[in-house]
Structures are given as C-alpha cells and as structure tokens.
Amino acid sequence: MKKYIFHIDANSAYLSWQAVYDLQHGNAIDLRNISAAIGGDKSKRKGIILAKSLKAKQAGVKTGQPLFEALKVCPELTIVSPNYQLYMKCSDEMTAIIQTFSKKVERFSVDECFMELSCENPIVIAYQIKEYIHKTLGFTVNIGISTNKLLAKMGSELEKPDKIHTMFKEEIMEKMWPLPVNELFMVGRATYKKLTKYGINTIGQLANSDIDFLNQIMKSHGRLIWHYANGLDSSPVKKDNRKIKGIGNSTTTPFDVDDIRYASLFILSLTEMVAIRLRANNMMCHVVHVSYHRASKGGGQGRQRKLITPTDQTNTIYQTALELFKEIWDEGPVRHFGVRVTMLNTANIYQRSIFDEKNLEKKRRLNQNIDLLRVKYGSQTIKRASFIASGINNVNGGVHDNYPMMTSLL
Amino acid sequence: MKILMKSVDMICVSNKDGKISPIKYKFVGKDEQIHIVKINRILERNEERLAGNRMYIYKVMSIINNSQRVYEMKYELATCKWYIYKM
Known part of the structure; x- marks a missing residue:
C-alpha cells in the first residue's frame, strides 16, 4: 500500500458554517445562495470581510476588504458578525471526523487539515470523507490528494466547491x-x-x-x-501543531487616523492586548512587528525588528512598535493597525543584558498584577492616563482563545 | 410541514440511561394566549450535528385544536432549549 497525503479544506468556511447554523435554527435564507459576507460590525462601520459567498465574490467583494469598501461594490450585501465559538466547534467536529479515517491528522488552520493514510484507492477514501462531512456537518469541503503536503494543498485549491483533485508529481506540469x-x-x-x-x-x-x-x-x-x-516538499504531517508561533492583534479604526497622537494610542491599545496574551502564555518575544493600511489609496506597510533581549513588557514592545511605525508611516490617513510579536520563548528562563531597563523584575510584577486586575474586573479597570477622554479603548483587538490561525510553515 | 423554530417551555423526562423524552410544553400562541400541549407519542428520534451543533430531533404526535397532528420538535444540547421545529 502506498502512502498518500490528503488536504481537506472547508469551502468558504466561516460563511458556510454560519449558513448551516442559521438553517439549523430555522432561518429560511441560506447565506450561501445570496450576496453575504462574514465580518466586523456593520453599524460601527468597523472590521473587514473574513469570508464571502460565491455571489458576493462575483459582485467584487474580496476577503480582507474593509466593510465600507465592500458595501460600496455590493450595496445589497448581507453582513453577519463572526461567531468564533461556533467556528471552533465546526473546526473541532471536522477534525474529529477526519481522525476517524486516520490517526495521523494535522490541523493546519481553523478550516484545513492534513491527513496521512496508506491505502489502495485514495480517491474512494476522499469521497467517503467528503460525503460524510457533508451529511453530518452540513457543509462542503475540497480535498487534494498527493504524496506530499505542498502538492495536496495545491490540489485542494484547484476548482471549488465540493470537489476532489489529485495532484501527483506527474500531473504538476499539466495542473499546476x-x-x-x-x-x-x-x-x-x-x-x-x-x-x-x-x-x-x-x-x-x-x-x-x-x-x-x-x-x-x-x-x-x-x-x-x-x-x-x-512540487518538492518533505515536511511531515505533524500530529500536534498547536504550538504558538506568534501573537498578534489588529483593528480597523472607526475614523481615518492622520495624527501621531491617535496613531500611537491605537498602537498602544493593541500592544496592551498582545502583551496580556503573551504573559498569559508565560512567554517572551524577540521580534516586534507593526503594520498599517492606508485609508484612501489602499495598500499599507509593515516592518519588524529584533530586540536585543526577549521581553514581555508592554512598554518595551510599545516603544519598539511606535519607533517602527514612525519609520514607515507616510503621514497619510490610516484605517487599520496591527501589532504582532514573534520568536517566542518561555518566560521561565531568559537572557538579561546590561542595556535592560532598571527595576525590570519590579516592572514585570507590576504588569502581572495589572493583568490579574483586568482579568478579574475587566479591561477598563485600570488604564493609562493617555486614554482618558480619547474615545479609544485602552485594550484593543481580540480573538477567541485557542484559535488556530493559519501558519506559513508546512 | 412548515419550519417554525419556535422556542417553548418544556417538561421532559431524562431516564437512567440518559434518554430524554418530551412530555408536555407551554407556548404563547398568535392569540397571545398560553397553550399547553401534551406529547401523546414519540414516533421517531434522530440526532443531527450540523455545524458541529448537536440537536435531538423528535417526530411527535399531539392533539392540537381537537385534531391529531404529527410534527417535529428539536432539543439543542448546548443551550438546553426546546423548539417546535416543523408543523
């Protein structure tokens, strides 16, 4: 028997999951058959498109587009706010079904899995998986079959939805x-x-x-x-791929930001969230990354910097992020900010340096106590004076915990 | 049958094997009056896991407005809510 790798990918995951859930609760309209999208908050004009239906795609709605832009190209667009708990449930159930076919399953992101299986006829197995998921969970998937992860993934991306594709080495010239x-x-x-x-x-x-x-x-x-x-890739199907590689938060601003004071407040509020999550995982970061999207011209920029020593301090991350932002900002209006930290290590052992700020241990204890207060009494309990009367939340951005975002590593 | 998905207050029995059976329910009708309906018979039991959300589906029989009706009810495990699903 030959070893095959399958890549199973839910079709417009968030949207079809939401559509199935709504149908289950008696909703007469199937979101998949109208111009619909998942993302943000329509009333606050906030957020981006996370997933869209086929009709919305044909109207020109793109994933990652700010809501107001999507509504411009498709005014009849139905927008539904995301329900991350539901998506985690769908993802867990999908993975559980795939695990009944093989013990070697890697959850690559919230809506994608790799599966390794030795069998005679992989296409028959793929059809069984596809039909079983459709019948039990109510949504469709694409499956790519090959001998390595890269080709399996490329295969499942070919024609959508509800399709099975093979992408073997001898087929790449013709298909890829x-x-x-x-x-x-x-x-x-x-x-x-x-x-x-x-x-x-x-x-x-x-x-x-x-x-x-x-x-x-x-x-x-x-x-x-x-x-x-x-088509060359030798990465193995890793059974447990839940190790955190980076922590990041981003936010779409409710107004165009063209003032460094507001820009720095947004960066600080995102840094607060990132640093809280970093400390909650008992980790330190070595690299800080900041990014922004322009309001009018579109596009944006990002830049990252490696720190001399790893840190979990809100202030250090914020200062680096702000420095980076000042370097890349063209002073035009901004609509979206993001702060991310990577190269994570445990906070139990870490390298000190003679350039460390004074009273580092004391400051770490202070941050830990602020975190405890915020967890117990809410993020508004204690805030920096700079946020007072600014109209900006002192902690910004957020996603469901344990939420596996897609990684760039196979 | 039409999909109603109307939530109701239910009295049900959970037996020692964990099997849940609806007994009778109360709901506010179109006339804004409270109606109490007894489940006379459970004809079918099914389970669905659509979108990973588990629900029990019951095909039941009751006397409603002096006539015998067969319809479907749903129980959502995550929220412990009962619904008249299709009638």
Whole structure:
C-alpha cells in the first residue's frame, strides 16, 4: 500500500458554517445562495470581510476588504458578525471526523487539515470523507490528494466547491504549472510583484527558472518557492501543531487616523492586548512587528525588528512598535493597525543584558498584577492616563482563545 | 410541514440511561394566549450535528385544536432549549 497525503479544506468556511447554523435554527435564507459576507460590525462601520459567498465574490467583494469598501461594490450585501465559538466547534467536529479515517491528522488552520493514510484507492477514501462531512456537518469541503503536503494543498485549491483533485508529481506540469505564480503557497503580494518584474508570471516559469538567480534576488525564500513550484516538499504531517508561533492583534479604526497622537494610542491599545496574551502564555518575544493600511489609496506597510533581549513588557514592545511605525508611516490617513510579536520563548528562563531597563523584575510584577486586575474586573479597570477622554479603548483587538490561525510553515 | 423554530417551555423526562423524552410544553400562541400541549407519542428520534451543533430531533404526535397532528420538535444540547421545529 502506498502512502498518500490528503488536504481537506472547508469551502468558504466561516460563511458556510454560519449558513448551516442559521438553517439549523430555522432561518429560511441560506447565506450561501445570496450576496453575504462574514465580518466586523456593520453599524460601527468597523472590521473587514473574513469570508464571502460565491455571489458576493462575483459582485467584487474580496476577503480582507474593509466593510465600507465592500458595501460600496455590493450595496445589497448581507453582513453577519463572526461567531468564533461556533467556528471552533465546526473546526473541532471536522477534525474529529477526519481522525476517524486516520490517526495521523494535522490541523493546519481553523478550516484545513492534513491527513496521512496508506491505502489502495485514495480517491474512494476522499469521497467517503467528503460525503460524510457533508451529511453530518452540513457543509462542503475540497480535498487534494498527493504524496506530499505542498502538492495536496495545491490540489485542494484547484476548482471549488465540493470537489476532489489529485495532484501527483506527474500531473504538476499539466495542473499546476499553467497557474499564475501568486496561486502558489508562500507567494504573497510582495513576492508576486518581484517575480513579475523578472518576467515570471506562472508557476511553470518559476519552476523552470534558475535557482541561483532566485537565491540572489530573494535569498532562502527564493529557494523555497522554487522547490514548491517543482512540487518538492518533505515536511511531515505533524500530529500536534498547536504550538504558538506568534501573537498578534489588529483593528480597523472607526475614523481615518492622520495624527501621531491617535496613531500611537491605537498602537498602544493593541500592544496592551498582545502583551496580556503573551504573559498569559508565560512567554517572551524577540521580534516586534507593526503594520498599517492606508485609508484612501489602499495598500499599507509593515516592518519588524529584533530586540536585543526577549521581553514581555508592554512598554518595551510599545516603544519598539511606535519607533517602527514612525519609520514607515507616510503621514497619510490610516484605517487599520496591527501589532504582532514573534520568536517566542518561555518566560521561565531568559537572557538579561546590561542595556535592560532598571527595576525590570519590579516592572514585570507590576504588569502581572495589572493583568490579574483586568482579568478579574475587566479591561477598563485600570488604564493609562493617555486614554482618558480619547474615545479609544485602552485594550484593543481580540480573538477567541485557542484559535488556530493559519501558519506559513508546512 | 412548515419550519417554525419556535422556542417553548418544556417538561421532559431524562431516564437512567440518559434518554430524554418530551412530555408536555407551554407556548404563547398568535392569540397571545398560553397553550399547553401534551406529547401523546414519540414516533421517531434522530440526532443531527450540523455545524458541529448537536440537536435531538423528535417526530411527535399531539392533539392540537381537537385534531391529531404529527410534527417535529428539536432539543439543542448546548443551550438546553426546546423548539417546535416543523408543523
């Protein structure tokens, strides 16, 4: 028997989960059949589109788009606020069903799983999984079958919804190479721009280009995507992939921010949330990343910096984030801020430095006590004076705990 | 049958095996009067896990307005709520 890797991906996950839940509760309208989207809060004009229906997609609604922009392109759009607890439940149930087929299952993100199975006929098994999920949980999935994780994932992305695709090594020339290069896993906006500049527009062109040349222009990332374009990947299906790789929060502002005072308050409020989560996990971070989206022109920027020593201090993270923001901000109006920390280590043992701020231990204890107060009596219990009369929440951003976001590592 | 999904106050029995059976329920009708309906027979029991949300579905028989009606009720495990599902 041969070993196969399956990639199971829920079709427009949040939207179809919400639609099934609503139908179960007697809602006459199936969100999947109208122009509908999940995301944000319509009344506060806040948030972004997290998932959309096929009809909304045809009208030009895109994932990640701010709500007000989506409503401009599709005024009849029905917007439903996200219910993360429901999505976790759906995700857990989907994983549980997949685990009845194989013991080696890796939850790659909230709506995707990898499964390793040795069998004679993988297509029959895939149909069984697809039908079982549809019958029991009420939503459709796409399944990609191959011999490694990368190709299985590329396979499940082919044609949607409710489809099964194989993507074996001998099929990549026909199925994967004609696709535009930004369809390849790990080719994002910035990489896509770089590649098209050098005339690489399809995955096939990338696969047939010189690896040394890619190494020269993009270092290790260039080598990685060259391997991916050639269908080469040897990463194993990891059974437990719940290790936290980074903690981040972002928020869409209720108004355009063009003043450094407000910008710094938003960054501080996000940093508060990130630092609370960091300390709650008993971790320290080594890298701070800040990003923003412009209000009018679209697009945005991000930058990160490695600290000299790891930290879990709100002030240190905030100062670094603000410094980075000042470096990248073009002083135009901003609509979205994000703060993220990565390279996480345990807070039990950590490196000290002669450049550490004074009374570090005392400050750590202070932060821990503030966290305790906030957990017990709410985030508004104790706040920095700078937030008074600013109209901005002193702690901003939030997502359901234990929520597995997608990672960029296979 | 039409989907109603109307929540009701229910008296039910949970036996020693954990099997739950509806006995009688109370609801406010269109006339804003309180109606009490007895479940005469349970014809079918099913379970659904749509969107990962477990619900028991009962096909039941009751006398409503002096006529015998067969309809469906739902019990949502996560919230402990009873609904008239289809009638």
